[in-house]
Amino acid sequence: MTDKMRVVVVGNGMVGHKFIEAAVASGAGLDITAFCEEPRIAYDRVHLTEFFSGRGAAALSLVEPGFYERHGVRVLVGDAAVTIDRAAKTVTARSGAVVPYDKLVLATGSYPFVPPIPGNDRDHCFVYRTIEDLEAIAAAGAAARVGVVIGGGLLGLEAAKALKDLRLQTHVVEFAPRLMAVQVDAGGGAVLREKIEALGVQVHTGKNTQAIEAGEDRRHCLRFADGSAIETDLVLFSAGIRPRDQLARECGIAVGERGGIVIDDHCRTSDSDIYAIGECALWGGRIFGLVAPGYRMATVAADHLAGGNETFTGADMSTKLKLMGVDVASIGDAQGTTPGAREFTYVDGVNGIYKKIVVDADRRQLLGAVLVGDAADYGNLLQFKLNELALPEHPDALILPRRDGAGLPGLGIGALPDSAQICSCHNVTKGQLCGAVGGGATTLAELKSCTKAGTGCGGCAALVGQVLNGELEKLGLEVCTDLCEHFGHTRQELYHLVRVHQIKSFQELHARHGRNSGGCEICKPAVASILASCWNEHVLGRRHAGLQDTNDRFLGNLQKNGTYSIVPRIAGGEITPDKLIALGVVAKKYDLYTKITGGQRIDLFGARVEQLPVIWRELIDAGFETGHAYGKAVRTVKSCVGSTWCRYGVDDSVGLALDIEHRYKGLRAPHKLKFAVSGCTRECAEAQSKDVGVIATERGWNLYVCGNGGMKPRHADLFATDLDRDTLIRYVDRFLMFYVRTADRLQRTASWLDNLEGGLDDLRAVIIEDSLGIGAQLEEEMAAVIASYQCEWKTAIEDPVKLRQFRPFINSDRADEQVVFVREREQIRPARADELEGVPA
Amino acid sequence: MTASPVKIPPAAARRWIDICALDDLPPDAGVAALLDLGERSSRQIALFRIGEGDEVHAVDNLDPCSGANVLGRGILCQIQGEPAGASPIYKQHFRLRDGRCVEDEGVIIAVFPARVRDGRVEVGVAEG
Ligand code: SRM
Ligand SMILES: Cc1cc2nc3c(=O)[nH]c(=O)nc-3n(C[C@H](O)[C@H](O)[C@H](O)COP(=O)(O)OP(=O)(O)OC[C@H]3O[C@@H](n4cnc5c(N)ncnc54)[C@H](O)[C@@H]3O)c2cc1C
Ligand code: SF4
Ligand code: FES
Numbered sequence: 001m002t003d004k005m006r007v008v009v010v011g012n013g014m015v016g017h018k019f020i021e022a023a024v025a026s027g028a029g030l031d032i033t034a035f036c037e038e039p040r041i042a043y044d045r046v047h048l049t050e051f052f053s054g055r056g057a058a059a060l061s062l063v064e065p066g067f068y069e070r071h072g073v074r075v076l077v078g079d080a081a082v083t084i085d086r087a088a089k090t091v092t093a094r095s096g097a098v099v100p101y102d103k104l105v106l107a108t109g110s111y112p113f114v115p116p117i118p119g120n121d122r123d124h125c126f127v128y129r130t131i132e133d134l135e136a137i138a139a140a141g142a143a144a145r146v147g148v149v150i151g152g153g154l155l156g157l158e159a160a161k162a163l164k165d166l167r168l169q170t171h172v173v174e175f176a177p178r179l180m181a182v183q184v185d186a187g188g189g190a191v192l193r194e195k196i197e198a199l200g201v202q203v204h205t206g207k208n209t210q211a212i213e214a215g216e217d218r219r220h221c222l223r224f225a226d227g228s229a230i231e232t233d234l235v236l237f238s239a240g241i242r243p244r245d246q247l248a249r250e251c252g253i254a255v256g257e258r259g260g261i262v263i264d265d266h267c268r269t270s271d272s273d274i275y276a277i278g279e280c281a282l283w284g285g286r287i288f289g290l291v292a293p294g295y296r297m298a299t300v301a302a303d304h305l306a307g308g309n310e311t312f313t314g315a316d317m318s319t320k321l322k323l324m325g326v327d328v329a330s331i332g333d334a335q336g337t338t339p340g341a342r343e344f345t346y347v348d349g350v351n352g353i354y355k356k357i358v359v360d361a362d363r364r365q366l367l368g369a370v371l372v373g374d375a376a377d378y379g380n381l382l383q384f385k386l387n388e389l390a391l392p393e394h395p396d397a398l399i400l401p402r403r404d405g406a407g408l409p410g411l412g413i414g415a416l417p418d419s420a421q422i423c424s425c426h427n428v429t430k431g432q433l434c435g436a437v438g439g440g441a442t443t444l445a446e447l448k449s450c451t452k453a454g455t456g457c458g459g460c461a462a463l464v465g466q467v468l469n470g471e472l473e474k475l476g477l478e479v480c481t482d483l484c485e486h487f488g489h490t491r492q493e494l495y496h497l498v499r500v501h502q503i504k505s506f507q508e509l510h511a512r513h514g515r516n517s518g519g520c521e522i523c524k525p526a527v528a529s530i531l532a533s534c535w536n537e538h539v540l541g542r543r544h545a546g547l548q549d550t551n552d553r554f555l556g557n558l559q560k561n562g563t564y565s566i567v568p569r570i571a572g573g574e575i576t577p578d579k580l581i582a583l584g585v586v587a588k589k590y591d592l593y594t595k596i597t598g599g600q601r602i603d604l605f606g607a608r609v610e611q612l613p614v615i616w617r618e619l620i621d622a623g624f625e626t627g628h629a630y631g632k633a634v635r636t637v638k639s640c641v642g643s644t645w646c647r648y649g650v651d652d653s654v655g656l657a658l659d660i661e662h663r664y665k666g667l668r669a670p671h672k673l674k675f676a677v678s679g680c681t682r683e684c685a686e687a688q689s690k691d692v693g694v695i696a697t698e699r700g701w702n703l704y705v706c707g708n709g710g711m712k713p714r715h716a717d718l719f720a721t722d723l724d725r726d727t728l729i730r731y732v733d734r735f736l737m738f739y740v741r742t743a744d745r746l747q748r749t750a751s752w753l754d755n756l757e758g759g760l761d762d763l764r765a766v767i768i769e770d771s772l773g774i775g776a777q778l779e780e781e782m783a784a785v786i787a788s789y790q791c792e793w794k795t796a797i798e799d800p801v802k803l804r805q806f807r808p809f810i811n812s813d814r815a816d817e818q819v820v821f822v823r824e825r826e827q828i829r830p831a832r833a834d835e836l837e838g839v840p841a
Numbered sequence: 842m843t844a845s846p847v848k849i850p851p852a853a854a855r856r857w858i859d860i861c862a863l864d865d866l867p868p869d870a871g872v873a874a875l876l877d878l879g880e881r882s883s884r885q886i887a888l889f890r891i892g893e894g895d896e897v898h899a900v901d902n903l904d905p906c907s908g909a910n911v912l913g914r915g916i917l918c919q920i921q922g923e924p925a926g927a928s929p930i931y932k933q934h935f936r937l938r939d940g941r942c943v944e945d946e947g948v949i950i951a952v953f954p955a956r957v958r959d960g961r962v963e964v965g966v967a968e969g
Contacts, residue, residue, distance in 0.1 A: 044947060059905035064949050065940065445943075455946060485921065518891075518919025519869075521927040521934075525916070546870030550914045550929030558929055562909035609914075810888065811861045812875040816910050818885075833908060 004031040007305065008091050008101035010081040010247065011035065015278030015294035016107030017042030017062050022302035024071045030305070032073045033099050035091070037080040038130060041068070046291055049158050051134050052165040052834060060131070084251040086271055103273050103305055106248060106261060107298075110241040110279040110289070115150070119212030124219055124234040128159045137236065138834040141166035144233030146218055148172075150209055151238035152179040157323045159238050160201050164324070166834060171202045171230055173222065178205055183319060183330035187345060188370040191354035195326045195373060198352075204230070243280045243287055256282040265311040267301040275301045288315055292425055316386060316424065320371075320378045327375035332385050333358050333368035341367055344396040348373075355399040357381065363395055371399075379422075379463040387420050414470060422467060423453035423460040430467055437471040444468060483745070484522040486514050491670065491745045495530050504535060505543045525549045526745040529632055532668035533740045534781075536788040538795050539631075540802045551630035554806065555792055556612055561819055561830035564612060565605040566592070567629035568619050569665060572639040572657035572677075573600030582622035590615055593827045599636035599674070601627060606828050608815055610808045616793045625665075625791035632746070633668045634675075637661040638686065642679030642696070649679035651696035656725070657685075660694075663729070666789045667736065667782075670743040670752075674709075688716045691749040692732055697721070701728050705735060705763075708750035717753070717760050720768060730779065734767045737778035855954065855965040863960050866890040866897065871926055873902045873913030876953070876964060886953060886964065887913030889926055889937055895957035898937035899964045901950040904928045906942075912950070 007023065007030045009016050016034060023030055036042075043060040051060065068075050076093060083092045084104065091099045112127035114120050124140050127133055141147065147163040149156045152174030163170040172179070178189030179196070193203050208225035215221035218231040243260040254262040254270035260282025267275045267283075277297035279289060288294065293315035303310040320329035336343050340361030347354050353373035360367055366384040371377060377399055384391065384398070392398070418431030428451050441447040447468055448454045454461045482488045487510075489497070494509065503509045506527045510519065519527075528547035532539060539545070539552050551557050556564030568583070583602055587594045590611060592604040607615055616626075628634060639657035643649030657677040667673070676687040677694045687693025693704035693716045700722040707716025720731060743752040756763060765771040796802045808816055821828040822835055860874050869892055876884045885902035902910045907930040915929045925934040925943060934943040935950050942948035954965035 056905070056908060059908075059948060061949070062947055065951055449943065452946070455944075486919070516919065517922070518917075518924070520918035520920065521916040521932065524918075542867065546867055546917065549916065550911070553914065558911070558914075560907060560909065560930065562907075562911045562930075805867075808873065809875045809885070810865055810872045814875060816885070818910055 004029055005305075006031045006033070006100060006102045007105065008032075008081075008099055008103075009034040009105045009107060010091065011037070011107035011109055011244075011278070011280075012042050012075060012077075013038075013107060013109045013278065014042060014045055014062065014291050015109070015298050016105070018295045019105055019107060019277060019298035019302055020068075020073055022299050023305065024073070026302055026306040026308075028306035032071075033101075034073065034075045035079055035081045035093065036075050036077045038132070039078050040131065041075055041077060043131065045129070048128075048131070048134065049162050049165075051131060052138065052162045056833065057131050081247060084247055084274075086251050086253075086274075089273070101273075103275070105301060106269070106274065106276040106280055107278045108244040108247065108280045110243050110287075112237060113240045113242050114237045115209070115239050117209050117212060119220075120237070122212055122220060122235075125212065126234065126236050128155060128162070128236055128238055134162070137162065137234070138166065140234050141168060141834065144168055144219075146171070146232040147234045147236065148220075148222060148230060148232040149236045149238055150222075151240070152176070152203065152205065153182060153238065153240070154180060154319075154321065154323070156238035157196065159236050160196075161324045163236065164199070164201060168233075169202075170200070171204060171232065172196070173207045173209060173224075173230070174203070174205045175208055176205065179203065180328065180330075183334055183370075184328065184372065185335055185356060185370050187347065187356060188328075188354045188372040191347070191352055191372045192323075192326065192328060195352050196324060199324050199326075201324070241279065241287075241289055243282065245280055248274075248276065248280075256285065260287050263297075263312075265300075265313065266304040266309075267297050267312055268304070275304075277301050283312060284314055286314075288317070290315070290317065290319070292427075293317075296427070316382075318382055318385070318424075320375050327371065327373060329369070329371040329375040329378040331369040331378070331382055332366070334370045336368065338367050344399065346396070346399045346401075348401075357395060357399055359391060359395050364391055366391060366395070366398075369399075379460055382424075383416055383420055383422075383463075387417060389415065422463050423451075425460075426452040426455065428453040433464065433467045434471050437468060438475070442468075442472060483526060484520055486510065486516050486519050486523045488515055489513065491526055491530070492742050494527065495533075495741055498527075498530050498534055504531065504537075506531070506547050507543070519547075521549070522745070525552070525632075528552070529668050529670065529745070533785070536666070536668075536785050538790065538792060538802075540792070540796060540805060542801075545805060554609060554612060555616075555626065555630055555796060556607065557630050559605060559830065562816065563606050563608055563819055563830070565603050565629070566607055566612070566615060566619070567597065567601060567603050567627040568624035569627040569661070570601040571661040571665075572637055572654050574639070574654055574658065579623060582619070582624075586615060586618050586622070589618075591828055593829060600638050601636060603629070606821060606830075608808065608819060609806050610813065610815065613797050613803055613806050617797050620791070620794055620797070626793040628666065628792075631668060632671050633666065634661070634664045634673045636674055638674070638676035638690070640678050640684035642677075646679055648682060649696070650698055651679055651701070653677040653679035653685065653694075653696060656694065656701070660692075660729075660732070663786060664732075664736065666792075667740075667785050669736070669740050671746050671748045673736070673749070689713065690716060692735070694728065700724055703728060703731060706749040706753040708748055710748075712750075714750040714754075719760075719764065731767055733782040734775055734778045735763075737782050738763075738766060738774075741778075855967065857956070857958075857963040857965050860888065860962045860964055863890075863895055863897070863957050863962055866962065868893045869917055871913045871915055871917055873910070874899075874964075876966065878966065885910050885913075887915075887926060888955065888962065888964075889913075889917050889924065891917070891924055897955045897957060897962055898924060899953040899955040900926065900935060900937055900940055903950070904930055904933075905948055905950060906931050906933050906945075 012034050042062045080094045081091045126137050147168035148171045149159045150173050152172045160172050179192050211223045213221050215231040219233045222230045245255045245261045248261045249255050261276035263276050263281045269276050278294035300310045300312045318331040336358040341358050345356045356370045358368040369381045416430050420430045436451050441450050454464045524547040587604050593606050595603050597603045637657040637660050639654045642653030674690045675692045676685040676690045678685040678687045679696050689707045689709045695702045702721045703719045704716035705719045708714040820831040822831045871889045876886050886899050887902040889898045902912050904912050915927045918925045924937040940950040940952040
């Protein structure tokens, strides 16, 4: 036996685990045993709902593998503590084991409250707290169509999201007259309700459920006091939580009138050898149903055990969440119940935004706030509240939209004291952030990883960024344009070095111009792309394969379940019936999901890595070649049918589209490139939304450049008019090569032009007037790319070394059996997480 | 009365499983491999080879953030001297030495000991 202090922890939930981490870190050399009633060790309950969106149980774990073993912590998994003998100082387990303690920590959490409604114990009535609950809900959900959540609070809405994810017709039933009655006021509740209903969840407020009975069409029928009823297949209770204080109660430890184990500022219960932390603990007459206060209690208790003197002094219960994609935030006195409190409200009925601030009678201080639909102001408002900052003269300015680009009144980040807490999840102050920046954390990622700020709920990210920028400015540091930690150059500089010094591999470039060893997912693909633009060697060559993003490395587009899609080139969108049939035959043979893309071609989805070569062999035999859908490369040239058929067409748009596509196919660039050719001004090919667009006129072709669809659409600019074909091609050659030379990585032509000094006029000067004298060079470089074109798939299937890269495993030809499809609308689709039950792990 | 949920074997209790020749591994890149655990059970792992030498790392092939078996198809990175694999799906980095996700401390993947003996790559698993 040891003479170390024996500490027993009951409950291995979020807070119990945090306590063990803190106790181990304190270096007090404790002998720790933990009871873990659930069948698995501590996991992230806050992100429980992600279990439905594909994160499995393992991903939710909070415990670093081997952590308990390394520190000699015994965890009794699946065993609950059933009695405490305070005289003998032992805990007895359900398994019969008796564990002695010197100090005992109760971290038993809470249980979901199920209202005493007759019928609440019927089959398919659930609660929402553990992974087992979720598994049961998923199993029942598979055969259900309708689900009802009883309780419209924060957790109830989370649960409703889960039912939506299970594709149930979802209802939320709430007793109070509005949703989230605790955190949100009437106005906010109304906006929230509208938004939630717009997502297809039916909300019933002011409903008092009186009975759950057998239904006629569905399993259950919920009867309400007002005489109405809903039929449903499953019921989920989310009507609040109750502290699990039974163990403490039974051994005579003080508990609150309405439950909860009473603790002092050191988290000690009425027995000074027993602590209580987390949701089972009652401090100052309150239960804290959030994880951050629980974590704080865990730290305090561990510190006190080790002889320290930290105290728990309550916690701010402000919250910011995204419920079904709707931002909701609540700060302090959200209901405005403080005597003399005044309110300012802003409502945007068009976009569904509600903001309210509650201020004191003198309008000096912020007391509380409610934000629904747009919670961007949360961080700032919280700082006003927590630091009791003086409000600006017109406090409403804090929530009014700032349309003229004016900054936020009153509060620059500089106004905050160093003691201001910026990240409440990890208790990080402004002073700590500034210290970390001074200590060398000069990027957001570094700052996050060394302070942990912003890695919890993420609500503080904007503020963390502001602190970072403010500090960098103070330190006189400029925003860094280095590609990454391995190259102190911009992409443009690297391109130049590669060209001028004829560099042919990443290793060579890194050895001559890089820094720090190795590379990363930023510089490797960027350099691979530069090398391909310059020398056009096969991307799967031994020197290049490891540099490629997965899509380029497997010459296909990676899908969410690890399979790939296949997009053969269909130049200009023109395809013969025979080729169409060939595509159908291959898709059918390999059971691939087939879809017409937005780029006028056909995508075949669901091929496993090892199937790619065989499928491509058949496609190539049928006359297809790769479509480069996977590459930052020329994608499609969209065409309209043009003068050949169309009664308005003034020129052969399909013919030109085919020529352009075959000319530039295979060109790798900083980002993807899309083209279109329209046969007349009606513009059916949407050329003005492409990187390069061409429209036929009576006198020739009009050339448009730098258009973009996608995330930030931009209309293309008219670049030159009435061009003959040769001039058009010459301009496009130069334009493309100039873009390849000078753009940043992953910069489309649209944002490239927007950032180009001199803008469109200078671009015209370079391309049309050859103001830099590089016109001929650009054309030569393009000619070299065109001359070295190869169908990457054809080369790959003819080369046994490259083919080996498509084996599923380096040491086996077995297929990945965890790839599972289900059928929908007569085709395959990836199985969702909830459909994967029973698949071998 | 100890029930340990996760086993990291002490060096003595390890069994080394032969995977492939070192030359089969492309330099500075990852691949997937199948770890044969006997009795028809196996586990997918990702192997990363640093440079052209014999430093090899083995971690789970399952990407916890997407649920797909793809980590071996990600790019090998060096983040401040620490080798890491980037998930090809949502691009999180997993440190190869301790399995930690750089973007989310709470997420960890399993790490297996790996070594090179006589030109063969071997991965260690717990005995029994
Ligand atoms: C398949 C397709 C959707 C469809 O079913 O129709 C598609 C699918 C994807 N698009 Fe797209 N885009 C498709 C047409 C488009 C279009 C329409 C078009 O090309 O006319 C656009 C808007 C036009 C544009 O690009 O300006 C488009 C704008 C994007 C963007 C936003 C780009 C931007 O500059 O904002 C991305 C994200 C990116 O590239 O970073 C994207 C990214 C993607 C990715 C690569 C997302 C990903 O990483 O998985 C998808 C790959 C799926 C796959 O396996 O093939 N996709 N995507 C279309 C393939 C066209 C083709 O035949 O190659
Ligand atoms: C779906 C959901 C979403 C949430 N979202 C958020 C959020 O966004 N933000 C936030 O701050 N909080 C959120 N919470 C609340 C948060 O999860 C809790 O505050 C936190 O888990 C409390 O930790 P705890 O350790 O006190 O309790 P728990 O995590 O419940 O752990 C207690 C553990 O003790 C075990 N136990 C109890 N009695 C015994 C016994 N006698 N013997 C052995 N073991 C025992 C229980 O089985 C349980 O595993 C959410 C909760 C849920 C369910
Ligand atoms: S729009 Fe989004 S979801 Fe649709 S294909 Fe493009 S990237 Fe994928
Ligand atoms: S406040 Fe939640 S991550 Fe910082």
